[in-house]
Amino acid sequence: MAAKIKKGDNVIVLTGKDKGKSGEVLSVIPTEQRAVVRGINVGRKHQKQTASEQGGIVSKELPIHLSNIAIATSDGKPTRVGFKITEDGRKQRVAKRSGDVIDG
DSSP states (O other): OOOSSOTTOEEEEOSSTTTTOEEEEEEEETTTTEEEETTSSEEEEEEOOOSSSOOEEEEEEOOEEGGGEEEEOTTSOEEOEEEEEOTTSOEEEEETTTOOBSOO
8 A cells, every 4th residue: 555644744643642733753664554753642661771771761652553643734734645646657645635745
């Protein structure tokens, strides 16, 4: 399946404890249909001290399911993603709300 959400996209959370918040996608895990978003779904982990890192409770972004996030348009509203084939045969991502091309 084609990637509708990619690393670096600005997304909005649609459901869950962080509903309405937005952030940048740090990584996508296609096999699990999940993405890690900066500042969203933050969990706290007890980490043991190592030679290189300090021990204690650290905050970490956890993966969120792709169905719970949507790409943010230029006006800040969430939109679904479609695809359009250009004249030269390339596939482009298109915002369903406005019809704008998402990436050049």
